Amino acid sequence: MDVKAIREQFPILNQEINGHPLVYLDSSATSQKPVSVIKAVEDYYKQDNSNVHRGVHTLGTRATDKYEGAREKVKKFINASSTKEVIFTRGTTTSINTVAYSYARANLKEGDEIVVTPMEHHSNIIPWQQAAKATGATLKYLPLRPDGTIEMEDVKDTITDRTKVVAVMHVSNVLGTINPIKEITAVAHQHGAVMMVDGAQSVPHMQVDVQDLDCDFYAFSGHKMCGPTGIGVLYGKRELLENMEPVEFGGEMIDFVNLYDSTWKELPWKFEGGTPIIAGAIGLGAAIDFLTDIGMENIHEHEDQLIAYAMDRMKALDELEIYGPEQRAALITFNLTDVHPHDTATVLDAEGIAVRAGHHCAQPLMKWLEVTATARASFYLYNTPEDVDRLVEGLNKTKEYFGDVF
């Protein structure tokens, strides 16, 4: 993989921040976009912009072809068995909420259980809290091991015949933990529960095969995988989606509308109310082309090498605590002793290094870690070992700067 050539595809990376070349280490929050994605969106607006599925005119056909072409690309990318199983949404949060509204509220009752983990992003906790409140079901947490991993033993103890939904993230946005989704899905299915996977941090970085995982629902966002903001995907098994009611009514999703009753389009359009996110889907399609050309295996391997190097260098630093397991995705969440992560991030920013500081939308996990906030450096295909060196250098300067104070 030629990282230098890849970096040239990302014009944003070629700039100075506070007098230093930018080191972007916040891809877990949102990735940067290559020129091909920016151009695909621009070309659509310049040449093909039109509403989809209804215009008889030529532009309408072109826009529809591009929009549905993007769906085909997503289908192949995650190995769904049909484009009927690929619903375009606003992002992971909307995807999970769709399942929590449509599936959970219709199928859950008092006495049923929803199983989640304490490491989930707020977007895979709150929809289930709300669904539990609405249906009388109980929200149950899978315990985490001290290193921030899930043991199958605990999974088997927690999921019971009362469990109707299991909702787990594939990769933790804080700990970097890669969860055994296939194995957890198998246990969920043994008990007749459906498996919802938050794939926001996995799909951008590794090959995901939804049929192999056998999960029932899988959600992810375009903007974390080189695509535009405002577009995401809900994958669902066809049989389940067929039996679910739409969440949004009107616009694109209608079939026949009468004065007092209406019918819906078939899958996947019945879940796509309003004018769809046409430009976003086309941009996501271009992002998938970009990632596929490089190869997800190559990206994964590059990130594996980078995180191994970053862990080695970060662990060698004194007064730095790293959270999460040894075996991890390409991100490191950490704290410097006696320096608040906000202050760390401000000093690093003064050095041109962008990291995240805060609770990372995982307040229950922060509580579990017994911290109020942490700093996080996350890596992607365009990051280099030199970026890691700059980070370590920046952290040393941070220690020095605040060390002078104390």
Place this chain on the structure above:
Amino acid sequence: MSFDNLDTLYRQVIMDHYKNPRNRGTLADDAMTIDMNNPTCGDRIQIHLQVDDGIVEDAKFEGEGCSISLSSASMMTQAIKGKKVDDALKMSKIFSDMMLGKEVEEDDIDLGDIEALQGVSKFPARIKCATLAWKAMEKGVGEEQ
């Protein structure tokens, strides 16, 4: 090392308040307590105020946060203690103008250490940290009035 820019944010007096916070702690049960969160980072601050006859008799704070939010809380409690509620609110207004980078007219109010926080206005991402304690105080005395 070129930390000139950072030094406008982390002034010595700020770091002193961070390291040696004034008025950290609680007040008697009949004092008012205001909780305030900074939802972007999870920082939490608790302000305790003893207000009698329109005067802030005592002010304390507890909580977790960054150097800017904690030093600001320390300075705020120091500044409003013994002041009339109206003056405390006036200071809060001056402070929020200061964060917006506006020229502040001090008039008859002595800002003391608080002036050190002026540099925060050049770091937009940190303004919320600095205003947290002031917002809590405003909420508290607002309820009182």
